[in-house]
Amino acid sequence: MKKFQYHIDAAECRTEERLLNINVSGWCAIDGRDKFDILVFQDSELLEEQNVTRVERQDICSLLKQDGKFGFSFQGVFNLDSINDRIQILCVGAQTFELFSMTKKELLDKAEKLEISYAVDFMDFDKGKCTLRGWAVTPDHAKLRFKVLDESGDSCRIKFKETARSDVSKLFFGSVDYSYCGFDIRLDDWTDNKLILRISSDTHQVEQEISRKQIIKESKKRKQKYLSVTEICKKTKGADIASDAKIFFTKGPAALGAQWRERYASEGGKYEQWLRNRTPGRSELRQQAMAEFPCMPKISILVPAYHTPISFLKQMVDSVRKQTYQNWELCVADGGVDDDTVEREMLKFKKKDPRIRYKKLEDNLGISGNTNEALAMAAGDFVALLDHDDILEPSVLYEVAKALNEDESIDVVYTDEDKVSTDLKRYFEPNFKPDYNPDFLCSNNYICHFFVARKEIAEEIAGFDSKFDGSQDHDFIFRCIEKARKVYHIPKILYHWRMHMNSMAENPESKMYCYEAGRAAVEAHLERIGIQADVVFCPNVLGRYQVRYRVQGKPMVSVLIPNKDHIEDLSKCIDSILEKTIYDNYEIIIIENNSTEQDTFAYYEEISRNEKINIVYWKKGFNYSALNNYGAAFAKGEFLLLLNNDTEVIDGNWMEQMLGSCQRNGIGAVGAKLCFPDGTIQHCGVIIGEGGVAAHIFSGEPGDFIGEFARAQLQQNLSAVTAACMMIKRSVYEEVGGFNEELAVAFNDVDFCLRIRQRGYWIAYEPQAELYHYESKSRGYDKDDVNRIRFQREVDSMQRVWGKVLSQGDPYFNVNLTLKNGQCKLKTSHN
Template sequence: MKNKFIATTYRFHTKDKNKFLVIGWFRENTIGNNELRVCLDKKKIHFTMEEKDFVGGAVKALDGLKVTKQYFLWIDLPKGWEACRNLQVMNFYEGEGGPALEISTKRLQHLQGKMAKYIDGGNLLSTGFRVSGWYIDDGTVELGLFDKSGKKYDAEIKRKRRSDVQKLYPENSADEIVGFEAVYKGDAPKKVIVHLESSTKKADFPITLVYSPLEKGAELFDKYYRKARAYYQQFGFKETVKRSIEKITVQDSINYKAWIRRNAPTAKMLQAQREAHFQYAPKISIVVPLYKTPENYLREFVQSVQAQTYKNWELCFSDGSGKDSPIEGVLNELTHKDPRIRVVYTGEQLQISENTNEALKIAAGDFIAFSDHDDLLAPDALYECVKALNEDRSIELLYTDEDKVDMKGKEFFMPHFKPDFNIDLLRCNNYICHLFVVKREILEQVGMLNPKFDGAQDYDFVLRCVEKSEHIHHIPKILYHWRAHKDSTAENPESKEYAFIAGGRAVQAHYARVGIDAEVMQTEYKGIYRSKYHLHGEPLISIIIPNKDHTEDLEKCISSIENKATYKNVEYIVVENNSEKEETFAYYKELEKKNPKAKVVFWDGTGFNYPAINNFGVEKAGGEYLLFLNNDTEIVNEDCLEELLGYCMREDVGAVGARLYYEDGSIQHAGVIVGLGGVAGHAFTDFPHESPGYFGRIVMAQDYSAVTAACMMMRKNVYEEVGGFDPQWAVAFNDVDLCLKIRKAGYLIVYNPYAELMHYESKSRGYEDNEEKVERFNSEIDNFMRVWKEFLDQGDPYYSPNLTLDKNDFSLRVK
């Protein structure tokens, strides 16, 4: 059958033992004219069906079609179903068809006794182990960790929201779906057993923490065998073979190997680079500290430098291995063969900063590049840097994208496609990292690496350099390959706790130098820092809330601020917009009567024009700061206003946005990418509540080109400077237009993930669900693309050109 129904999973309702759920999708992405029937021993039984957006985003069918819809079949099992033989889901088109899924009642009875849970996995830490997963809690479930002898491990258990699970278990509330992370500090067993037990069910899930090679292979085989067997039981041999081929051969946009093949320079291109002549050909000194470096890694690194298509370089080594260095012979050989390689010896064992500084002392280049001793440079790394310097001679700092390379130096993975210079992101994490190239004049101003920050000495150095530089250039190409070590901070964050502490101190020292009063704190994500700004004074914040009826939403919005927010110097400017219900106006009177901070003002325009409504509200506002807020929002954290205000008080910041959640806890807004979907779109929409996002970008404060005006704070003088909202954008893109005007005026737009709100989106206006609205929306798209054509053509500087504009998950661009 052409429009085949593919059942992907099935389970029992967690609260009704006679209700069974089958989830699946159609190849044509819709049920269309097909008919589904559910039979028990060939007798039709009742079921209801729901169409939902695919959890986790679209999937690709075998024929290349994208599937975005899935179907939930809630089946009512009749009394005595256990005495029957088989349950069938039948798929028909114009009377023809057959079984799409067949399950024996013995299998159903087995499933009925299963506990709803999933263990994501576990891993060793330097001080113990970590296990994570989720389960459905009926109020009686207890979790414990044991070894095979029954010894219990008292772990610290943190609960986490799992909005991804809630979409698959809609019959359960968010509180009943328990995501957890259990961390045990102490000696770890070879295998830990996760034990879950309720008043009626229990389950054990073994996690192997220490593998022998044979056990690892056996577990992988067992894992894939069980998956294949389950698929065979559902779909039969033919479909299982198809599925296996699909898994092996389908190249998705996230396939980095395929991306490399499409984007890496060819041999012909590299040869053309070798023959190129630059008008400006600066010498680049590559500075590298060595410490008992394995010979094969050292030779591979040197070979990657010697393979550079740009030849005016020198390689400056400092061997900090101490007396009787095991690599002295190799270094003598290398320097004898290539005079561009220089080495300094001190005869002493040196820490990382001291070692790097010794190499810096012998560097004579116009620009200094930094590398680790066991990594690899792409062959065009220096060429691309010099090419950029010839295009713009004012550049003082350069940095590039990077990826990881395995221990054999063969397989590349985990590419990091970075934004253009992003000071607030840099204050959260050293995203610049490699390859970093600095002009000698900047180096002379900031000085050498500081041993006080060993472990994060490069982070401190980068921060000092950007403080002195006005022209920082990002090359959006993978030009550096970071070798992945088991004990590196990239692979095992617990192994270098001192480095993360030093990183926090580096950011704190940076704030002290630039005069920002903020406290730097560690987060649960190693190497990611949170900055909490100290407020000076309590300026008045005018909170501008448009409203048309929907008084329950408005009441919830204002009450959340009144009852939860710790910042109290606010006023509420409720802009009445053509409400029709008598009770709305009665509510306004009661609101102003009981809350002296609230003022209702009446906009006399017609229709819906978000910019005009807000501009009218600003005219009535007395605050130094403006907070534009949708009436269908509710603050989550009590310091939400302080978080917004702290960033907004900076003179270089024009507007600040928040992290917004849908009602189920998933991400609604974590910044706006201009160009996404053709015009502009929210980053990471529908990501799980607890997800850190691409390289942690959901959980890090950073600069964006725009944020949503559903919650956006700015100084009133900045708003007036750029002329406020433009009424030509009646419904869509008015906030993006305003933010781009603010950026054009020289200010930053900051997304702060620690200002958190629920956003019950579009309750107050409705969707583009009729011809008039669709026409208006399309005209605003056309107008936006005309007004901001140059910006759209150049691309959003805070989003890599290597990432897709078709999805909001920061996946790789296909073409």
């Protein structure tokens, strides 16, 4: 049987009168090669005009490590009356495989008329200015025109901006190729009671009437700090009432009010309340200002200015001058050569405060060149990056200086951040970051703001590189960290990224060139540290990347599968490995453990004829740790891949993706993304310290769920991954002594990962390796007394061995977050 691999990227149908247009595109391979023909059939008859185009697909060539025209596209027009049964597309080589097949009824059901689909999903009204945002598409990607009409039907003057909506493009067209289907419309000085939004193509037109009342209502709802009375009634539970009574009678009405404000805040209001509760008050700020550290490093804050609005400039400078830590300097390099407004204002600040340094540049050198001019002005021990329109918390430099005094080996520091509205009245979208996470940094610039580095490192790497303008900070951060002895994270919101129309904070699609620069920065970093990989855009999220690590050589992978009966599960698992896996240098070791059914041994006899499969026998009682340790003794591979018998491979490159990642220096183990049979997430990584010991993140969410900070979709380092699918270097497995056999069932994989981390290796999560896991979603914990006692014994063992680590929280999560039903949530006293 030849190995057949394929994927249909898009299948679109549309009708125009009695004609049916069909467009199908994708790729396929037989035994990893392109020796085949793509043939189209109507009612089992070969079409005279095939209209099939074969194309090279660099992504597939890279995947298969083979040049060839693996891609194809078909475009055909059919008379509906001539179709009796179906349209088929076949891949015909040494064998024939079906790529696409739909009956006439299925085609008509799928067919779309050339109408406009659209939605207005954001409305805002503030100080006479009206904003509408949304998206609009047609099946044939027609150019659309947008108008806003007033009550009299006359056209209004609008500010229009086309924006990227990759989510919509993926939903409608199966790819991000048509992302620029979003719109942002603004009306200044709007006074009417209603407006009409008109969207038109050459052939169709849609209109939506929107009242002033509706816009104001939506605007207020989004900005409200607390839930409505109706929402409060729905949210309040019996346990809440009992808790309220206890708080009232033991701590008084003020404490009850605080509990209500926290519990009944809207999502936005909840964060703002949280932020207020954790922002230092005047007394604490005075204490910080009086503090003296043994070492008082000077911190030079670098600001490249360019046509900065004066109000933004003043607020930025004021936020620096309000710092409780005093040993700083502000270095502003002004690239606005044709405008002197910034210069006049900065000269005023220089007279007030000698710590402010300013240089008017003769030429605008671009963002990197201008920042390098600011760096050349710096006389400090450390340099910090600040955008010309953003705001610092008064305590940020104090917290940085405090950290530097606690550990003199720290060369790089970064903090958490959020976004702030133009008028500085609303704070939202907090970015609670993990501690230093190199794989996550290759997936996206999660560090971003506030970033501080030792000045001698910044000078050693020659500052900023204009080749990466648009993502110059990402490149600069990489190069600083490559030289740093230690990177330290302060898990506090100390930087506010201002949101306005020209800022990427509000409209990340506005600077698509930045993402290409970011991709190039990741590639350059990997090349410098000697890792061979391809960096591509993450298909679901703007500004995020996937790194495809190239496998070095052809090392053997030993797949270890413990099993007792359940042949239906095991055969599905084995078949999926043998039929789908592209990487071919592997063996499968089935660790048989006291099966009783005759069909099991008959199946063993059948599959043992395959030279890749070896069956070994463990005759003692079930102990997951002991089973894997026993199986590992028979393994021939340099890499061990632990796999549950109730898993099924989804994509053929799963093993190659895990192996390429696991081969890297410093990586100890790699985990995969696991989904339940209904497509929802079972495993995207393990967070330690949650639920007493550990918990899965995003469990139960849809398979394409992005998650907070896009973590469900991105490669990253974690404290632990599940052993239901885990690859380990054999050398690391032996170095840590394998699995702890005292943990027979629960937490053995968590303990194993923590011991790997203790030895200084990283644990990596690889979402591109995706499998189904047929474990029951509702299984829960065993209620049998013996199992419950065993489980509690294993919990106690974990607490005894790892209690200090668990109590400190997970460094790859964030102390300000908690897991609630698998979701990342803001940690409050209420949860």
